[in-house]
Amino acid sequence: MTDAPPRVGVITFPGSLDDRDALRAVETMGGEGVGLWHADHDLRGVDAVVLPGGFSYGDYLRCGAIAGHAPILDDVKAFARGGGPVLGICNGFQILCEAGLLPGALIRNASLRFVCRDVFLRVETSQTPVTSELVPGEVVEIPVKHGEGQYVATPEQVRMIEGEGLVVFRYANSRGEVGGAANPNGSLADIAGVRNGAGNVVGLMPHPEHAVDPDVGPTGGQPLFASLLATALERAGATA
Amino acid sequence: MSADEEPLHRKLGLADDEYERIRATLGRDPRPAELAMYGAMWSEHCSYKSSKIHLKTLPTEGSAVLVGPGQDAGAVDVGEGLAAVFKMESHSHPSAIEPYQGAATGVGGIVRDIVSMGARPVALLDPLMFGPLTEPRNRWLLEGVVAGIGGYGNCIGVPTVGGEIRFADPHSANPTVDVMCVGLAEADALVTSTSLTPHAGSFMVLYGAATGRDGIGGVSVLASATLDGSSEGSRPSVQIGDPFAEKLLIEASLELIERGLLEGLQDLGGAGIACAVSESAARAGMGARLDLDAVPLRERDMEAFEILTSESQERMLAIVHPSKLEDVRAVCDRWGLQIAVVAELVEGGDLTVTHAGRLVAEVPAVSLVDEGPVYDRPCEAPRAAPGDDDDPTFQPYEGDLLESLRSVIGAPNVASKRWIWQQYDSLVQGQTLAGAGSDAAIVRIPGSMRALALSTDGAGRYGSLDPYLGAVHAVAEAARNVAVTGARPLAITNCLNFGNPERPIVMWQFAESIRGLRDACLALDTPVTGGNVSFYNESGGSAIWPTPVVGMLGLLDDHRLRVPAGFPRAGLAVYLLGETFPELGGSEFAEAVLGVVAGRPPAVDLERERALIGVLVEAAAADLLASAHDCADGGLAVALVESAIGGGHGFAVTVQTDLPAHVALFSESASRVVAGVALEHEQAFTELAGARGVPVSRLGETGGPRIVVDAMLETTVAELRAVHESAIPRLLSEAI
Numbered sequence: 001m002t003d004a005p006p007r008v009g010v011i012t013f014p015g016s017l018d019d020r021d022a023l024r025a026v027e028t029m030g031g032e033g034v035g036l037w038h039a040d041h042d043l044r045g046v047d048a049v050v051l052p053g054g055f056s057y058g059d060y061l062r063c064g065a066i067a068g069h070a071p072i073l074d075d076v077k078a079f080a081r082g083g084g085p086v087l088g089i090c091n092g093f094q095i096l097c098e099a100g101l102l103p104g105a106l107i108r109n110a111s112l113r114f115v116c117r118d119v120f121l122r123v124e125t126s127q128t129p130v131t132s133e134l135v136p137g138e139v140v141e142i143p144v145k146h147g148e149g150q151y152v153a154t155p156e157q158v159r160m161i162e163g164e165g166l167v168v169f170r171y172a173n174s175r176g177e178v179g180g181a182a183n184p185n186g187s188l189a190d191i192a193g194v195r196n197g198a199g200n201v202v203g204l205m206p207h208p209e210h211a212v213d214p215d216v217g218p219t220g221g222q223p224l225f226a227s228l229l230a231t232a233l234e235r236a237g238a239t240a
Numbered sequence: 241m242s243a244d245e246e247p248l249h250r251k252l253g254l255a256d257d258e259y260e261r262i263r264a265t266l267g268r269d270p271r272p273a274e275l276a277m278y279g280a281m282w283s284e285h286c287s288y289k290s291s292k293i294h295l296k297t298l299p300t301e302g303s304a305v306l307v308g309p310g311q312d313a314g315a316v317d318v319g320e321g322l323a324a325v326f327k328m329e330s331h332s333h334p335s336a337i338e339p340y341q342g343a344a345t346g347v348g349g350i351v352r353d354i355v356s357m358g359a360r361p362v363a364l365l366d367p368l369m370f371g372p373l374t375e376p377r378n379r380w381l382l383e384g385v386v387a388g389i390g391g392y393g394n395c396i397g398v399p400t401v402g403g404e405i406r407f408a409d410p411h412s413a414n415p416t417v418d419v420m421c422v423g424l425a426e427a428d429a430l431v432t433s434t435s436l437t438p439h440a441g442s443f444m445v446l447y448g449a450a451t452g453r454d455g456i457g458g459v460s461v462l463a464s465a466t467l468d469g470s471s472e473g474s475r476p477s478v479q480i481g482d483p484f485a486e487k488l489l490i491e492a493s494l495e496l497i498e499r500g501l502l503e504g505l506q507d508l509g510g511a512g513i514a515c516a517v518s519e520s521a522a523r524a525g526m527g528a529r530l531d532l533d534a535v536p537l538r539e540r541d542m543e544a545f546e547i548l549t550s551e552s553q554e555r556m557l558a559i560v561h562p563s564k565l566e567d568v569r570a571v572c573d574r575w576g577l578q579i580a581v582v583a584e585l586v587e588g589g590d591l592t593v594t595h596a597g598r599l600v601a602e603v604p605a606v607s608l609v610d611e612g613p614v615y616d617r618p619c620e621a622p623r624a625a626p627g628d629d630d631d632p633t634f635q636p637y638e639g640d641l642l643e644s645l646r647s648v649i650g651a652p653n654v655a656s657k658r659w660i661w662q663q664y665d666s667l668v669q670g671q672t673l674a675g676a677g678s679d680a681a682i683v684r685i686p687g688s689m690r691a692l693a694l695s696t697d698g699a700g701r702y703g704s705l706d707p708y709l710g711a712v713h714a715v716a717e718a719a720r721n722v723a724v725t726g727a728r729p730l731a732i733t734n735c736l737n738f739g740n741p742e743r744p745i746v747m748w749q750f751a752e753s754i755r756g757l758r759d760a761c762l763a764l765d766t767p768v769t770g771g772n773v774s775f776y777n778e779s780g781g782s783a784i785w786p787t788p789v790v791g792m793l794g795l796l797d798d799h800r801l802r803v804p805a806g807f808p809r810a811g812l813a814v815y816l817l818g819e820t821f822p823e824l825g826g827s828e829f830a831e832a833v834l835g836v837v838a839g840r841p842p843a844v845d846l847e848r849e850r851a852l853i854g855v856l857v858e859a860a861a862a863d864l865l866a867s868a869h870d871c872a873d874g875g876l877a878v879a880l881v882e883s884a885i886g887g888g889h890g891f892a893v894t895v896q897t898d899l900p901a902h903v904a905l906f907s908e909s910a911s912r913v914v915a916g917v918a919l920e921h922e923q924a925f926t927e928l929a930g931a932r933g934v935p936v937s938r939l940g941e942t943g944g945p946r947i948v949v950d951a952m953l954e955t956t957v958a959e960l961r962a963v964h965e966s967a968i969p970r971l972l973s974e975a976i
Contacts, residue, residue, distance in 0.1 A: 014484070059395075
């Protein structure tokens with residue numbers, strides 16, 4: 001064992017916008033940020049992978065559709081199959097859905113407009129790499145900024161998602177009550193983020209990387225990154 | 241050819257005497273491709289031929305200025321070896337015809353200006369003016385422009401942090417769509433015409449998007465003539481934007497500069513390849529050999545003049561030494577960008593252009609760039625100046641003050657623009673300490689305690705009554721907006737929006753506005769580092785209000801000492817800095833409550849303004865201010881209410897005055913600020929203001945959910961917040 005900080009990779013696709021912000025959030029929270037490139041088959045031995053926000057490949061075809069076939073996604077899938085923690089933020093969430101790593105899809109906001117504002121999220125489960133240091137029912141404040149963040153799924157998927165407890169976050173008010181204006185995009189069942197069956201892959205539309213620096217805004221992203229770094233550290237220890 | 245058919249040069253926007261000037265330069269009749277180049281380069285938009293003699297009078301030098309006018313953007317020293325690069329431009333003409341693409345490509349163009357200086361864009365601001373939202377077409381224009389700004393700006397990783405949105409009848413046919421971009425660079429790595437040394441034999445490399453038929457005649461047809469009933473037919477002259485290509489262009493360009501692979505860099509904007517190649521060559525003191533067959537095209541069978549003047553977006557032109565070409569190619573490949581060697585720098589000053597193997601143009605490069613016509617167009621003041629007769633200040637008013645306040649707070653110019661700025665990504669890059677809705681946006685310099693304070697201000701309503709005062713107010717208010725945050729105003733850029741300069745009254749408005757900018761910038765020590773002129777904003781002989789928009793850049797030495805606009809807590813003393821005079825001329829109260837735009841706009845004493853700014857900056861540095869908010873539209877009443885809404889705390893104040901209550905509350909006297917001061921700092925604060933000769937009066941204290949102006953009006957923060965927030969969405973939903 002060493003005291004080396006956990007290494008968290010952030011993938012840059014052409015059109016990624018919040019990649020530097022995700023790297024900075026990792027560093028701010030005490031991890032080592034490692035830049036990864038979409039065209040490489042190389043995760044550089046990181047302990048966790050983040051797919052950042054943005055408009056990969058210009059959102060051509062569909063959001064995340066082309067990135068879902070990027071060379072590095074093969075490596076991300078293998079990493080996920082091995083239990084590695086993977087976090088998709090905004091466009092990264094869209095990519096994970098397109099790549100089949102998460103259930104459901106993201107379509108245009110019900111308002112048909114881009115929305116950038118702070119929202120409250122109610123934590124639904126601790127059984128993920130980004131909520132291990134939170135408890136269900138806890139509320140965190142984090143901004144959203146997206147035009148296509150309305151979560152949708154087929155009725156069978158919904159039964160599976162709800163039945164197996166795959167919802168990680170729901171849009172809520174500051175008291176944790178869901179419904180109404182708290183939902184910024186019309187997402188099904190107020191779903192803001194989901195996980196896979198194994199629990200190691202998580203995607204969410206809000207931007208925790210923009211909620212770690214108290215000078216800039218709310219700090220609800222801190223416990224998510226703290227959880228991710230703790231998970232990554234454990235994994236580093238286990239594989240060392 | 242029929243006898244009455246218009247000669248080619250006129251179709252290209254060239255006057256007959258301009259045509260003769262070209263013949264004299266060349267010593268022969270110009271070829272069609274040559275005429276197309278002159279038509280674009282000598283257009284009002286590119287050559288500043290009507291504005292040049294006036295712009296020369298503006299102050300451009302100061303201790304902080306690193307790069308003044310004449311480059312792609314201005315630059316100022318912001319300490320720690322860094323330069324802030326900034327510029328504003330208009331895209332009003334295309335936006336009037338196709339609002340989404342017009343606004344989107346405006347964003348793209350200004351961002352490339354900043355990138356071509358070697359700076360990473362860190363902030364965008366969008367000052368906009370539309371006609372009243374009660375008209376369906378104005379709602380369509382607003383929604384389209386906002387969607388275009390967001391659709392482009394949100395996809396390139398540059399936060400949109402501010403700007404302003406105002407409404408006035410004269411902007412119905414011609415909306416004003418300006419956009420400002422700010423970037424950061426190492427000061428010693430700025431790319432200017434003198435910072436790098438191009439060599440004869442070096443390549444001119446075009447990279448980015450392919451060239452198509454979009455935007456042909458953009459500068460000469462759209463931006464340099466008035467729009468008329470047949471303007472819909474100009475839609476093909478509007479360029480189409482692709483923000484994904486822009487994002488790749490930003491990253492590739494900054495990498496090329498950082499690795500020292502370039503001898504020059506220029507963005508392609510107005511007048512396309514013709515402009516970029518001739519300017520690059522002329523700046524290098526050389527000529528160029530341009531081969532149009534080497535230009536990657538989006539469409540087949542394009543004519544030489546189309547390739548030369550196409551304004552297809554997302555293209556850059558780099559000057560590259562042959563030894564660096566392969567490295568440049570590798571960077572562009574990595575970012576998936578097309579690259580082509582289209583020209584070569586040559587000794588001598590001639591620009592030769594070949595197409596399909598034939599020579600189509602051979603002109604001195606410098607004649608396109610620097611030898612265009614310069615006009616001293618006649619100015620004529622209007623016969624009747626706005627006098628005291630119709631000044632609303634002196635009309636008796638018996639209306640209910642609270643009802644008046646509701647009208648002003650809910651007036652479109654004053655009401656919350658949240659509906660608009662929530663559609664912009666203001667967070668990307670993670671440095672936005674204060675965004676739209678603040679007096680000035682605050683953007684931290686990464687890794688530093690320093691931060692930029694940015695504000696854009698126009699005062700079209702004042703300008704319509706007195707263009708000199710309108711310009712002075714624009715500068716003074718922009719400086720005040722920056723200073724209330726605690727930042728020192730450093731320098732301005734501008735975008736000067738006017739009607740047809742061939743009309744003497746418009747030219748007079750322009751000359752008066754320049755005089756105002758000059759006086760204010762000299763007095764406040766904020767030199768002009770660049771800008772843009774947008775003429776011909778009129779239809780059917782009716783021009784927009786003369787609207788010089790000022791983009792002010794200020795610097796905060798320690799962002800932790802920044803001052804918010806809203807009252808942050810209860811128990812603060814509420815102060816008014818400055819003095820209130822009977823000045824309702826051109827005020828928001830006059831327009832929103834009395835329904836008139838008339839009278840004499842408030843006077844501005846620039847020495848008082850300078851003293852006020854000094855107090856604000858010093859008080860913030862000494863941590864004496866809990867809040868500070870500019871008094872502008874709607875006067876003291878609106879400044880107090882906005883401070884309460886912003887911070888979520890009410891107040892109880894007494895306004896001691898000899899003026900009628902409505903004048904005291906709504907007068908728009910300049911050089912005033914509402915400040916919240918902790919009780920333990922009151923003495924130091926009032927002593928500081930007194931030492932600087934700035935009048936200061938204690939109005940009351942903050943606290944509770946209520947808004948109380950003793951003997952004048954009483955209500956709650958929640959009630960006025962609802963009015964403030966709901967006005968714009970309500971106006972827009974009338975469209976459904």
